[in-house]
Amino acid sequence: MTVWGLVVETTVSAGDRKHIEAAVVAHVLGTRAEALAELERRARSFSPEHPRSPRRRRLLRDGDGFLLVVDGAWQSFATRFTVAELLEDSAAPVVQEPVESPGEPVAVVDEPGEPDVPDQPLAQVEQVEQAGPVERYADGVPVKPAWLGRDDLR
Structure with a gap:
């Protein structure tokens, strides 16, 4: 199976320091169709940092991807979403070959970036996961936050 990379090029900063980062x-x-579908899902839900007060948002389809143009009060900001076949990667993510079954969701491997969970020793992660049922309020929010009492957050 082919591995596709989902690339986002977005405008960062403003004024004279405005530039594109990928x-x-x-x-x-x-x-490729599955990769484009995932890319479109991400493009539709993408919320760019700039402009702070968007006035108009336009999502356009363009060949191998999408172009999001957001007009602000004074400037427009663009974000390009592209799907491209991965030919080589010196730090390739570990991807397990899925068992092909009709109707199965496509495998998506997110790139490392902002982690959802703060970095912590593996033993501590396993200890948190094995703690058992968590007491929750009616709306599903835990009564005791997971970070309370941890000494590795200083």
């Missing part, structure tokens, strides 16, 4: 945000194992 990042591979995920890898998709599957067909």
Whole structure:
């Protein structure tokens, strides 16, 4: 199966310091159409840092991807979403070959970036996961936050 990279190029900063930065945000194992579908999902939900007060948002399809143009009060900011076949990667993510079954979701491997969980020793992660059921309020929020009492957050 082919591995596709999902690339996001976005405008950062403003005024004279405004420039474009690119990042591979995920890898998709599957067909080009599946990669484009995942890319479109991400493009539709993407919320750029600039402009702070958007006046107009336009998402355009362009060949191998999408172009998001957000007009602000004084300037427009663009974000380009591209799908590209991965030919070589010196630090390739570990991707397990999925068992092909019709109707199965496509495998998406997010790139490392801002971690969802703060870095902590593996033993501590396993200890938190094995703690058992968590007491929660009616709306699903834990009564005791997971970070309370941890000494590695200083």
